[in-house]
Amino acid sequence: MSNKFIILDRDGVINVDLFDYVLEEKTFEFEQGSVNALLKLHKNNFKIIVVTNQTCINLGLISAQGISDINNYWIRQIEELGGSILHTEVCPHERNENCGCRKPDTGLLESAEKKLNINLKGSYFVGDKLSDLECASSYGCKPILVKTGYGGMTLSESLPSETKIFENLEEVVNWIVD
Ligand SMILES: [Mg+2]
Numbered sequence: 359m360s361n362k363f364i365i366l367d368r369d370g371v372i373n374v375d376l377f378d379y380v381l382e383e384k385t386f387e388f389e390q391g392s393v394n395a396l397l398k399l400h401k402n403n404f405k406i407i408v409v410t411n412q413t414c415i416n417l418g419l420i421s422a423q424g425i426s427d428i429n430n431y432w433i434r435q436i437e438e439l440g441g442s443i444l445h446t447e448v449c450p451h452e453r454n455e456n457c458g459c460r461k462p463d464t465g466l467l468e469s470a471e472k473k474l475n476i477n478l479k480g481s482y483f484v485g486d487k488l489s490d491l492e493c494a495s496s497y498g499c500k501p502i503l504v505k506t507g508y509g510g511m512t513l514s515e516s517l518p519s520e521t522k523i524f525e526n527l528e529e530v531v532n533w534i535v536d
C-alpha cells in the first residue's frame with residue numbers, strides 16, 4: 359500500500375492562533391478536536407507533515423531552536439497518546455527576504471520531499487490562510503480551509519477554486535477518513 363501523506367499548517371489548524379507568535383510552550387494550546395484528529399490520521403495510516411511560517415525567528419523574537427523545542431513539546435504529547443508526526447518544516451524568514459520557502463511559496467514542500475524522498479503532489483493540505491491554500495494549489499496538492507484561526511477571515515478572499523471548507527481539523531479528518 360502506498361503511503362498517504364497529509365500536510366498541515368500549524369497555527370490556527372493544530373493549535374489556537376494567538377494572532378501573535380507562540381513563543382513559549384505554555385501558550386501552545388491545541389485547537390478543539392485537533393488532538394483527536396491527529397490521532398485518527400495516524401490510526402488511518404496518514405503520515406503527517408507540518409509546514410509552518412515562523413517569521414518570529416528572523417524578527418529575533420525566538421531562536422530556531424526555541425521553535426524546535428515548542429514543536430517537540432506538542433509532538434511529544436501526541437506521541438504519548440499513540441500518534442505520530444512524521445516531519446516538520448519551518449520557514450524562519452521575513453517576507454522581504456524572498457526566501458522561496460515562506461508560504462505561499464512552495465520551498466517547504468520541496469524540502470520535505472527531498473529530505474524524506476517522497477512525493478507530496480496530490481496530498482491534502484490543510485490551512486487557515488490564503489497563503490496555505492495558494493501554496494497547496496500551486497504545488498498540485500488539495501487545498502482545504504478550516505474556519506479556525508484566520509480561517510473566518512480567509513473565507514472572504516478569492517480562494518483557489520478547488521478549495522474545500524470545514525469548521526476545523528477534526529471535521530476535515532472525519533471527512534477524509536470516514
Ligand atoms: Mg495558520
Ligand SMILES: [Zn+2]
Nearest residue numbers: 449451457459
Ligand atoms: Zn523561508
